[in-house]
Amino acid sequence: MGWQILPKVILHLTDAGNTKILLMITTDKKFIPVMLTPFDEKGAIDKDALARLTEYYIQSGAKGLFANCLSSEMYELTPDERVMATRLITQTVNGRVPVVATGIFERDAAANVEFIKRIHDTGVDSVILTTSLLADEEQPDSVLEAAFDEILNRTEGINFGFYECPLPYKRIVSPALLGRLLQWGRVTYFKDTSLNLEQVTEKIAVGEGYQFGLYDAYMVNAVASLRAGAAGLSCIQGNYFPELVAWLCENYNKPRLAPQVLRAQQFFTDNMDIMHDYYPTSAKEMLELRGFAINTFSRKGTPRPSPEDAQKFAQLYRAYREIEEELLLNTVL
16 A cells, blocks of 8 residues: 555547557545544543544545654654554554554664664554754754665665654755655655645655655645645644545545635635644544544643633634535534
């Protein structure tokens, strides 16, 4: 099960009886949730809820899963918890969709290689390397590239992806650096957080010809990124309304649904701020409000919303219910 995107084509039967490709129409786009970690009331990982959440993402239209990421509160988990949670997810998925998971948390190369192998052994399709852990903010790309090269040299047979994680700081990978990394032939996935459509388009271009997909995290540019050739979306909004993100990936380029696509895009644009406030607790609260049994506990100690924010959150829920009804979403909850 890979991460490449396969083009849909029109086939034409010639007079000689030979089939040939006339026109590439579009490509399948994937919604890849950045997974939450449910905890119980004492703060331990709720394994049952995590298995149910994994199933919910898939039933809502996810075509892959990003486990052990920032939304999973990966920095608040122990190494053993990261491995346990990732293994539980891959076992629950059982090969139905690809799974990726973060595999580095240190600056030390030996420690990173050891943990990469532990994560890989859980059954993930690719191990994710965060771009801000292997070089200081002021260091040039050559330092980061050398660190990546060392990891790839010491992990034969493992496929990788990259994640421009905002913590400990956001390090954007340039199209030029991405192009060099792709030459390894083992880079299958890229989660872009540049918030820059021009950057996204350039990275998509350097990925042409490789079994590789770029997934945009910035929902303001969702439709534009998909139309530019992004492989899909991997965004925190998918932890509030996964059905709507999956719908957008499926219908973003259908002329007959243009007004509805615009409506969905505007919904995400208008509600960007409230969905980032006191996250990930807020996403768990929305799932609970929508009927998914989940404890809203977060190890991040996210502050409680102000009365004004609570009112905005209620408005967000009502706005989603309206768009859910308008688009006739296949809602699982």
